[in-house]
Amino acid sequence: MTDVIDHRRLLEEIDAEVRRRRESGDLPADFERELDLAFARFAPVHAIGDDFDQVVERAEQSAFVDVLAPTQSAQPLVGHVKRIIRKAIIWEVRYVAQQVGGFSVAITRAVRLLGRRVDALEEVAPPPARLRAAGATTASLDAGRWGPTVVAALEGVTGRVLHTECGDGALVALLAGAGFDAYGADPVEQAAPAGVEVRTDEALDHLNALPDGALGALVLSGCVERLPAGALTRMAVVAGAKVAEGGVVVVLSADPRGWERGRSPVDADLASGRPLRAETWAHLLDAQQFRSEVAAEFAVPDGETLQAVPGADPVLAANFALLNQLLFPPASYAVVASRR
Amino acid sequence: MKVAYVVPRYGTEVLGGAEYGARMLAERLVSMLGWDVEVLTTCALDARTWAEGYPAGEVDLNGVLVRRFRSAAGRDPGFEAFSDSVLRSPESASPADGQRWIDLQGPVNPEVIAAAVEGDADLVVFYPYLYHPTVRGMPAVGRRSVLHPAAHDEPPLRLPLFRDVFAAAGGLVFQTHGERRLAEHLFPVATTPQIVMGLGVEPAAGDAAAARGVTGLGEGDPFLLCLGRVDDGKGTGLLARFFAAYKDRHPGPLKLILAGPVADRPPQHRDVVVTGPVDEAVKWGLLREAQAFVSPSPFEAFSIVLIEAWTAGVPVLVNAACLATTEHVRRSAGGLVFGGYAQFEVAVERLTGDAALRSGLARRGGAYVGRNFTWPVIIDRYRGFLERAAARAAG
CATH class of the missing domain: 3.40.50.150 (Vaccinia Virus protein VP39)
Incomplete structure (x- = not known):
């Protein structure tokens, strides 16, 4: 198979396997989220470029709002105060986070739906690059x-x-x-x-x-x-x-x-x-x-x-x-x- | 034909990406074309401080006349703090802040600029876009200037002062198509004469035994390799973390080798080996023995090590957020990409579990290098481009 690798299909197979693991629970969501947040810290969204699916995926990851603010501090007293404040206002932060999270999920869902509509449009009127990939060539000028x-x-x-x-x-x-x-x-x-x-x-x-x-x-x-x-x-x-x-x-x-x-x-x-x-x-x-x-x-x-x-x-x-x-x-x- | 290169530092001890690229090109214009090439540079050796490590004066280095000048200022101690504030919103930086940013970053070296302006070179080649000699020198040199930006999508590129720098270039040499599109998106350079070229590699046999000695691995022990600075900003911390998670779920003999100068040492893990800097023989020994080469950095302008990996017959795995490395993988079909842990896990499984897939991907990568990144191919294209740029500048 070495010389007949279909690269596009190979990448699709990897994505399909990723989806399968997520759906089967083989890849626990919390475990993956923690690692992907680390990935996002070192790969800011502007570095992703123009890949629509990746940008939306990043938006979906970012829709999660962590309501537990870090309380560590080099000074023990400050850390203690932070924990007291966090405990005192956690109900309000949760209340706000639920609304922000709901809004973010709705927006990313809407963008996904819009993406599908664009995909459907491109099926009917493919962009030139896709037609060339399908075999159509540019004219050769004499x-x-x-x-x-x-x-x-x-x-x-x-x-x-x-x-x-x-x-x-x-x-x-x-x-x-x-x-x-x-x-x-x-x-x-x-x-x-x-x-x-x-x-x-x-x-x-x-x-x-x-x-x-x-x-x-x-x-x-x-x-x-x-x-x-x-x-x-x-x-x-x-x-x-x-x-x-x-x-x-x-x-x-x-x-x-x-x-x-x-x-x-x-x-x-x-x-x-x-x-x-x-x-x-x-x-x-x-x-x-x-x-x-x-x-x-x-x-x-x-x-x-x-x-x-x-x-x-x-x-x-x-x-x-x-x-x-x-x-x-x-x-x-x-x-x-x-x-x- | 006489060409002068302007770079912030230059020498065999300088192994940074852009400066190394400038030296490779300068030396080959001499050795392959017989051109007259000089380098105008500072005495700096350290790119973080511009601390001087070379004496001022002239020296011949592999046929290239290197003229080093003392700088008026290196990196200002207040630069990092000022830079943090300016780069929070680089697009809206005032002209004064932009100028101050470039001055504080250094190296400030009026003599280099004067030598470039007053010299008799047909072309003055600036490399890379980011530093004081380029920002101040390009507009002064005018249409004789050629810029190798070595740019990637980082906050400083969006400072308004770079618009004039790019616009001043008589010619532009990009390392990837992604870099070209980025520059065209940010600056009015679409009609500026330009070329997408990259760099070549010089493969070596490597010393597998020495490589094993450095890593402590036995013959045939499987490992993934990451070459270059071990630095969280280069993604090595992330890679070590992903790999540790992978090993928790996939116990076995697979190791991760991080070979290069250490800026940020990752947490200790029994399967992660950090070697520190390695010489060329060990580097090629590691490359030829690795199961796959991993480039975790989201910010690469070209990634010569990726090209070296394919030259050594190794498939690659790259960060999906990096425009340059993903472009190489897309054009070559010589590797895989990961945009998160899940893709990383499946890609590593496929690469380490399928020898035929590894050799097939490596062969594709090797063919891509052969078509684009051998020195005869590159220098032939570079010569044509520079000759036209010189004719245009003279006309």
């Missing part, structure tokens, strides 16, 4: 195809140029080679070309972390083909805030009409969103004080489309052209939006 378009679109741009999602960083390397101060972000950690700066980040997470006006240009790809429409409209708004005056946004995307054809069934079926049409991106970006144009579209090469025989009736040739538009829509496009 940097060689789009590189010249992007370089031309960025002419005159100063400041940092971000490409997200940048995959293996090939386009970032190309832009850096063309003299731009380029870096990339991609949610999947992978080896980038030597000397290429790539962050492991979701596109929107990274954009939200940037100060306003921090970018000279923003190149969007990958995420624009798989995020839900709500996230894409948000991305257009964020792009408007993060790209400086005189800056440029370039959207590289598959055309929705040809999108499914080029994807594996797993990718297509597990995608939480679909690409937008070029005109929609232009509309979204223009609403953010950009001036957009569709810079290029790549269609299926002529040799692969329906061809009318030489000398064919013009009506027949026109019908072939119409059929080609229906059967072979543009595969992908670039929208270039300049900040007004």
Whole structure:
């Protein structure tokens, strides 16, 4: 089994065993609570990070109010006085502790219920990271195809140029080679070309972390083909805030009409969103004080489309052209939006 | 290419995490790339007081020119009390209190800063974020500065004065993705050129017999190992307590070895062995014989010993509250985590009771180290990053 350890399952098995011991009484609650309070003292809640279950568990542990205040003292008389005071007011402290404890339990219970609702929502609309774990991959951009378009679109741009999602960083390397101060972000950690700066980040997470006006240009790809429409409209708004005056946004995307054809069934079926049409991106970006144009579209090469025989009736040739538009829509496009 | 490192203390006797990391990198820029590297530092040896243990002056240490300057002040006796009051609510500390906090903490060394500003290095690398030379030196050096923060989520990081320190960096070198996200969350550095890099390890064969001599264990006796300062703040007291509870419920030959300088000695227990500081041969001997390596600390910026454990072929068990070590475990699948006693108990049972699981986890950890934390991999990435930072600073 050594090389086929399912790490996630292993951790789940350990958690299941912990639950079993608690429920069976094998792990007495008082015994565990005392040790876990010691753990909490050396692991303050801010150190737990963003693990929802752990933070709620810590809140549940903290909901217990110990009404017996310590009475030790280096001076015997003070300790004696403390014990007398504790005995005198213990009924009142218990009364207050019961109310505080009840309130804390109710709040943590409410947070647990809210967590379950969020879990249920994420079952219906999984976040991108979970979809990737299930097998859906990010789009792989053909940097060689789009590189010249992007370089031309960025002419005159100063400041940092971000490409997200940048995959293996090939386009970032190309832009850096063309003299731009380029870096990339991609949610999947992978080896980038030597000397290429790539962050492991979701596109929107990274954009939200940037100060306003921090970018000279923003190149969007990958995420624009798989995020839900709500996230894409948000991305257009964020792009408007993060790209400086005189800056440029370039959207590289598959055309929705040809999108499914080029994807594996797993990718297509597990995608939480679909690409937008070029005109929609232009509309979204223009609403953010950009001036957009569709810079290029790549269609299926002529040799692969329906061809009318030489000398064919013009009506027949026109019908072939119409059929080609229906059967072979543009595969992908670039929208270039300049900040007004 | 000429690089100057600014660190609060430096030398082969300095084994602290950040300073040790700076020395490892500085020496390899010389030995692997042939770069011109100097270190600007104080004469301090003790990180708690900044008491001076080195003479001022210049010395060559493994190809690195070390220039030590006398400090104007070390750690002020009133620092701890003042720090306690300020760090109760660090976000709301006034600018004056922040400045006073950094001055009292020390080491205050204007000569180091002057040497950094006036020097001809292409880049000045500050390491770590927390101390006076970095706080005062970074803004003075400007875009030639590169910061290795070595930060974790601790109260001082939330002092407002560090916002300007991080913002002044021409480049940032992080040890983990968690550290990078933390910095981006707290400071406006998302567009600052940066890299997540970590540190490499140099494995040694180790001396198993010497290790047994130090611990008093027999050949094949099973034990869990914790390396580093034996300090309640590092979680060793908690680990000893958890282990004692575990042994009450699981009698047997399993021992816990705590190997490192002792700041807080845990209560005596027949199955807990505290060795004190150990040399490299004993350290690697212990690592190679351990059933599992335990990192109980909730506050680690990187944890080089975790990387060493995987290099030695040992699985790890880490504190779930520590961002850095849990990130290593999540990315490598080379160990387990505990977020309380119950998880600790079940994890130790699994690790000590299943040799195949131990070797499988250790192999995953070893592969992770091979991909990310060998010196050729690290120095190659570091070179690319520094060259771009230097070009940017020059342009």
